[in-house]
Amino acid sequence: MQATRDFSHYVRHLGSGLSHIDLAVEGVSCAGCMSKIERGLSALPDVTLARVNLTDRRVALEWKEGSLDPARFIDRLAELGYKAYPFEPVRAEAVETEQASFLLRCLGVAAFAAMNIMMLSIPVWSGNVSDMIPEQRDFFHWLSALIALPAAAYAGQPFFKSAWRALRVRRTNMDVPISIGIVLALAMSVMETIHHAEHAYFDAALMLLAFLLAGRYLDQSMRRKTRAVAGNLAALKAESATKFVGVDEISVVPIAAVKAGDIVLLRPGERCAVDGSVIEGRSKIDQSLITGETLPVKAGPGTAVYAGTLNLSGALRVRVAAASEGTLLAEISRLLDNAVQARSRYVQLADRASRLYAPVVHTAALLTMLGWVAFGATWHDAIVTAISVLIITCPCALGLAIPAVQTVVSGAMFRTGVLLNSGDAIERLAEVERVVFDKTGTLTLPELDVTNAADVPREVFELAGRLALASHHPVAAAVARAAGARTPLAGGEEVAGEGVRGFVDGMEVRLGRPSFCGADQIANEILCRDPEASVVAFRHGETRHVFAVRQRLRPDAAGAVAALVKAGIEVEILSGDREPAVRHAARSLDIHEWRAGVTPADKIARIDEWKRRGVKVLMVGDGMNDAPALAAAHVSMSPVSATHLSQATADLVFLGDRLAPVVAAIGFSRKALRLMRQNLWLAAGYNLLAVPLAIAGLATPLVAAAAMSGSSLLVILNALRAHRGAREFG
Amino acid sequence: MEVLVILVPLALLLGLLGLAGFLWSLKNGQYDDLEGAGWRAIADDEPASGNPPP
Numbered sequence: 001m002q003a004t005r006d007f008s009h010y011v012r013h014l015g016s017g018l019s020h021i022d023l024a025v026e027g028v029s030c031a032g033c034m035s036k037i038e039r040g041l042s043a044l045p046d047v048t049l050a051r052v053n054l055t056d057r058r059v060a061l062e063w064k065e066g067s068l069d070p071a072r073f074i075d076r077l078a079e080l081g082y083k084a085y086p087f088e089p090v091r092a093e094a095v096e097t098e099q100a101s102f103l104l105r106c107l108g109v110a111a112f113a114a115m116n117i118m119m120l121s122i123p124v125w126s127g128n129v130s131d132m133i134p135e136q137r138d139f140f141h142w143l144s145a146l147i148a149l150p151a152a153a154y155a156g157q158p159f160f161k162s163a164w165r166a167l168r169v170r171r172t173n174m175d176v177p178i179s180i181g182i183v184l185a186l187a188m189s190v191m192e193t194i195h196h197a198e199h200a201y202f203d204a205a206l207m208l209l210a211f212l213l214a215g216r217y218l219d220q221s222m223r224r225k226t227r228a229v230a231g232n233l234a235a236l237k238a239e240s241a242t243k244f245v246g247v248d249e250i251s252v253v254p255i256a257a258v259k260a261g262d263i264v265l266l267r268p269g270e271r272c273a274v275d276g277s278v279i280e281g282r283s284k285i286d287q288s289l290i291t292g293e294t295l296p297v298k299a300g301p302g303t304a305v306y307a308g309t310l311n312l313s314g315a316l317r318v319r320v321a322a323a324s325e326g327t328l329l330a331e332i333s334r335l336l337d338n339a340v341q342a343r344s345r346y347v348q349l350a351d352r353a354s355r356l357y358a359p360v361v362h363t364a365a366l367l368t369m370l371g372w373v374a375f376g377a378t379w380h381d382a383i384v385t386a387i388s389v390l391i392i393t394c395p396c397a398l399g400l401a402i403p404a405v406q407t408v409v410s411g412a413m414f415r416t417g418v419l420l421n422s423g424d425a426i427e428r429l430a431e432v433e434r435v436v437f438d439k440t441g442t443l444t445l446p447e448l449d450v451t452n453a454a455d456v457p458r459e460v461f462e463l464a465g466r467l468a469l470a471s472h473h474p475v476a477a478a479v480a481r482a483a484g485a486r487t488p489l490a491g492g493e494e495v496a497g498e499g500v501r502g503f504v505d506g507m508e509v510r511l512g513r514p515s516f517c518g519a520d521q522i523a524n525e526i527l528c529r530d531p532e533a534s535v536v537a538f539r540h541g542e543t544r545h546v547f548a549v550r551q552r553l554r555p556d557a558a559g560a561v562a563a564l565v566k567a568g569i570e571v572e573i574l575s576g577d578r579e580p581a582v583r584h585a586a587r588s589l590d591i592h593e594w595r596a597g598v599t600p601a602d603k604i605a606r607i608d609e610w611k612r613r614g615v616k617v618l619m620v621g622d623g624m625n626d627a628p629a630l631a632a633a634h635v636s637m638s639p640v641s642a643t644h645l646s647q648a649t650a651d652l653v654f655l656g657d658r659l660a661p662v663v664a665a666i667g668f669s670r671k672a673l674r675l676m677r678q679n680l681w682l683a684a685g686y687n688l689l690a691v692p693l694a695i696a697g698l699a700t701p702l703v704a705a706a707a708m709s710g711s712s713l714l715v716i717l718n719a720l721r722a723h724r725g726a727r728e729f730g
Numbered sequence: 731m732e733v734l735v736i737l738v739p740l741a742l743l744l745g746l747l748g749l750a751g752f753l754w755s756l757k758n759g760q761y762d763d764l765e766g767a768g769w770r771a772i773a774d775d776e777p778a779s780g781n782p783p784p
Contacts, residue, residue, distance in 0.1 A: 031769030054766030104756060112749040119741060136734075143738065 007070040009257040010086035014062070018048065021070050023059045024232040026083040028052060033082070040080045041073060056228045058087060088256065093231055096224045103220055106155040107213040113151030114206040117144045118705070121203040125702050134196055141193040141200045148202040152186055155209050158216060174354035174399070177361060178212065181394040188387045199384075204391050204704040211712050212399040219403040219423070222410045226419050230653065233640060241273050242266075244317075258320055266316040269472030272309040276320040277302060283314035286474070289643055290624045292440045292576025292598075294532070294551060308624060308643045312474060313497060335600050335628035336649065348424045349673075350402045353680055357398065365389045368695045381697075389694040392704050393687050397711040401679035404719035409672040412723045417655040418665045425651035428635040429666060430673035431616045435564055436607065436633070438621035439575035439585050440551065445657060446622070446641040448478035449552040451533065452526070456545050463504065464538040464547070467492055467511045470500045475536050476511065478549045499536075510539045519544040532581050553585060560659035561589050569666070574598050574606055576625050603629035620662060622646055637662060668722070675722050679715045686711040 012020045028034065034052045037059060041050035049062035061073055070086065077084040120140045127137060156179070163175040182205050189200040241258050242265040245251045250265055255273050258264065266272055268283065284296040289308035296312055299305065305318055369386035373379060410420050420426070437443050453461060465483020468476040470492030476499075489509070492502035499512010510516060514523035517539035523546045526535055533548040554560075561571050573594035575582045582596035595606070607629055610617045619626070619633035622642035630636035630649045638650035647653055654661040690707045693699050760767065 031766075031773060034766060034769060035773055052766060053763040054769065055763045101756060101761075104761065105753065108749060108752045108756065112745060112752070116742065116745040119745075139734075143742075147742070 005071045005074075005252045006257070007074075007086050007254070009254050010088055011070055013065070017065050018062050019065050019070075020060070020062050021073070022087045023061065023073065023077070023084045024087040025052075025057055025059055025077065028054065028057050028082065036080060037077065037082065040076060044068070044072065044076060055225075057232055059084070086254065087231070088254075093224075093227050096220070096227060100217070100220045100224055103158065103213060103217045106158060107210065107217055109151050110155035110206055110210040110213055113147050113155070114203065114210045116147055117203045117206055120144050120147075121701065121705075124200075125700075137198070138193065138196055141189075141202070144200060144202040145190055145193060148186060148189075148206055152182060152205060152209060155206075155213065156182055159209075159212070172355075172358060174350065174357075177354070177358040178208075178394065178399070180362075181390045182209065184387050185391045185394075188384060192384070199701050201388070201391050201701050201704065204701055204708065207705060207708055208391075208394050208396050211396045211708070215400040215403040218407040222403075222407045223420075223423055225414070226410065226421070229414075229419055230421070230647075233653075260320050262320045264318050264320060266305070266311045266318055267472065268311055268313055268315060269474055269477065270311050272305050272311065272318065273307055274318065274320045275304075275306050276318040277304050278316050279319050280317040281315050283316050284312040286310040286312055288440045288551075288577075289446075289622070292438065292623050292625055294440055294577050294581060306624065310474060332600055332624055332627060332645075335604060336631055336645070339604060339628045339631035348402075349427055349676055349680070350398075353398060361390065361393045364393070364691060364695070371695075372697070385694070385697045388697075388699045388704070389691065392690045392694040392699050392707060394708075396708045397683035397686060397715045398680065400712050401683050401715045401719075402676050404716050405672050405675045405679060405722050408719050408722040409668050413652075413661075413665055413668050416664045416668075417661045418668075419653045419655070420651070421648075421653060422651045425635055426669045426672050427676070428616075428651070429618065429669035432569060432618040432635060432666060433616050434570040434572065434610060435618045435620060435662075436572045436574055436629075438619075438623060438626050439573055439582055440577050441622040441641060442620055442626075442639060443557050443573070443585055443589065443659075444551040444553055446639070447481070448474055448534070448549050450479055450482040450547050450549055451530070451552065452548045453482055456547065460538065460540065460543065460545055463489075463509065463540065464511055464545070467500055467502055467509055467538075470494060470502065471511070475534050475549050476500065479511070479536060479547055504540070507541045508539075511536060513537065514546060517544060519546050522546045532584065553588065554657060554659050556658045556660050558589050560663050561591060563663045564666075567666070574603050574629070576600075576623065600625045600628050604632045607632045618666070637665070671724070672722050675719060679718055682715055682718065683711060686714075 007021070010021050014020050025037070028037065034054055037052050038050050041047055041059070041061065044063075046064040046066075046068050047061065048064065049060065051060050052058070053060070059077075074084050074086075120143055124132065124137055124140050126132075159175045159178050159182070162173065163179040166173045166176060185201045185205040189202050189205070192200050240252050240254050242250050243253050243258060244263045244265065258274055263279070264274060264276070278299055278301055280301060282298075282300045285299045285303075285305060286294075286296050287306070287309050288294045289310070290306050299316065304321075305316075365386045368389050369382045372382035372385055377385075406423070406426060409426060413420065456464075461483050462485065465480045465485030466487060466489045468480035468483070469485055469488040471477070471494055489502045489504070492500050494500050495512070495516070498516040499510060501508060501510045501512075503509065514520045514535060514537040517537035519537035519539065522544060523535045523537060526533065526546055526548050530548055530550070533550040535546050535548055537544065537546045564571055571591050571593070573582060573586055573591055575585075575594070575596055576598055577596060579596040582594055586592075586594040595602075598606070603626065607617055607619065611632075611634070616634040619629050619636045620638070621627075621630055621636070622639050624643045624645050627643070627645045627649045630638065630646055635652075636650045637652045637654060638646045640647070640653055640655045642650070642653075652665060654665070686707065690699070690703075693703060755761070
């Protein structure tokens with residue numbers, strides 16, 4: 001049965017006879033790749049557009065409908081040496097792109113207006129001390145108003161809307177004082193202009209808007225970049241299923257095109273991408289990604305299988321179930337819902353600052369006004385001074401203080417292989433006092449590895465690796481990978497349920513069960529020493545060798561755990577696997593606190609226990625059984641090999657085979673939190689200097705402009721220091 | 731000071747042109763791929779392709 005590939009799910013019809021598809025491409029990194037791909041794809045007949053986006057690592061393709069099969073593009077890219085997968089833009093990503101371009105438009109308008117008003121303001125400021133006649137000054141002020149009012153009405157929308165939303169539900173946020181400040185500043189400036197006064201604050205109001213929008217845009221683009229990368233990773237995982245489209249006809253389709261009730265084929269060595277139950281076939285399956293249990297389970301008709309299950313020996317036909325039918329899955333999603341609801345809403349640093357900020361500033365303005373009236377000033381002068389206090393305290397630096405640090409730090413984390421899923425994760429990660437690891441797939445590598453490679457002669461190992469390429473079995477795949485085998489042995493054939501065999505120089509070679517190779521005795525010796533390992537035997541003539549294959553700890557796991565302990569963070573293992581396996585891992589990593597055979601509910605209970613004691617826990621896990629615990633913990637992380645559910649729940653995702661990104665991320669976030677606090681203090685310090693000036697009535701528009709840009713520059717420069725992590729983490 | 735009658739509208743017009751140029755480039759998708767755009771500028775020969783996607 002040869003499967004056809006069906007990508008029609010991803011194709012968009014643009015009308016006028018054109019079709020469009022987006023592909024995520026692996027390994028595009030330079031201009032050379034870009035022109036190679038574009039030239040290679042444009043050379044295909046009927047292709048009207050082939051454009052690489054180097055930032056998002058994607059290709060957009062358009063072609064005349066009819067003759068061309070989208071699978072052809074993938075093949076062409078493979079010929080060029082790039083792995084590509086069709087890509088479906090997530091709705092959330094499209095919404096964020098839309099928002100980002102709106103913010104950028106607002107920023108453009110505000111910056112344009114601020115610059116032009118500044119151009120008009122400078123002659124006024126210098127004219128006030130030289131020879132400008134009042135009529136000229138009024139003319140310049142009216143011109144400024146002409147630019148400022150429409151520009152502020154357009155560019156201020158993000159703040160006005162958000163402030164209005166907050167006020168409608170009787171709450172306040174940072175945008176409320178910002179909106180009040182801007183509206184009052186503009187209104188007062190118009191009134192002053194009508195009365196031919198000396199000072200107008202049009203430039204300050206627009207400059208404030210421009211700086212704040214810059215902060216918002218930075219914040220937004222940081223999240224957007226992460227989402228694009230996460231979207232690519234999901235596409236590159238190539239989640240597809242082999243679906244029966246006829247009685248004996250199969251087709252490889254993307255997961256999104258599989259519905260409940262469909263029947264899919266699960267070959268040996270394949271990872272199941274759907275939830276369902278077996279209707280035909282017998283096999284052993286590895287559910288370690290679901291339950292944490294590493295011992296394979298028997299599967300036959302009626303057995304429930306879940307997305308993430310690895311099929312080990314025989315082909316299975318699986319009927320796809322609706323997500324809630326499976327008992328284990330239903331239990332996990334119930335726990336997950338509870339945990340998400342119970343998750344106490346973390347109040348971000350910026351919000352805490354703004355709660356303090358608004359009442360203080362508004363009281364200060366009110367007191368200024370009353371004070372001036374009490375000392376005999378006119379109401380008009382008192383109100384003008386009070387409003388100038390509001391303008392000068394407007395949180396220009398405050399609005400940049402946190403987004404600037406977050407942008408720098410998320411860029412630095414991105415380079416070490418950590419992606420942020422949620423914006424406030426940095427602040428929460430910085431407070432972590434205890435790290436709880438899952439074992440299977442988190443402390444250990446997601447794939448199996450040969451542990452006794454040193455005991456086997458090199459040439460035997462290589463031969464076994466080449467023979468192993470003929471098999472789909474995960475244990476054989478581990479041997480092939482460890483041997484670095486590239487060329488399969490000619491004539492290798494699979495003996496169902498036993499292993500593979502082939503011929504070298506007329507002599508038979510076999511790889512498979514110990515009994516298949518007559519190596520039971522050696523295998524038993526190995527199993528006595530290491531009962532957790534899987535064994536695979538190799539026989540070449542009369543020489544027999546046995547490979548021990550097991551999950552291996554991540555290469556730097558011990559170092560990462562030691563670094564955490566050294567930084568004063570406690571480490572614990574909570575695993576669904578059996579006790580001996582967990583004890584072995586804990587001992588080799590020197591972790592004293594561990595629990596084995598833990599159910600998803602137990603994991604939550606353990607995390608809640610720490611929560612009650614006031615300990616901030618970072619949960620690191622990959623399995624479906626970890627998802628509720630990930631949601632319950634103060635902050636959570638998943639490796640990129642994790643199940644969908646865990647990755648979607650986790651606050652951060654780390655890439656690669658090493659645990660170092662976990663340690664580095666904590667280091668970066670601690671440094672970031674320190675810098676955010678410093679920035680807030682810098683902003684507060686600036687206010688302490690500027691506010692007395694404003695209260696005394698000395699805050700001219702010139703002083704306001706200088707103070708605003710000076711303080712903003714200061715916090716941005718300070719934020720740039722975040723690209724290096726905290727010192728205690730190296 | 732009559733020169734202001736010409737200079738001020740001229741200054742505003744130039745500013746508006748700048749803004750219009752920015753909005754046009756934004757709408758045209760020129761900020762979608764900042765990394766690639768840098769390389770395209772120095773590429774020897776652009777492969778034949780149409781406008782960027784909307």
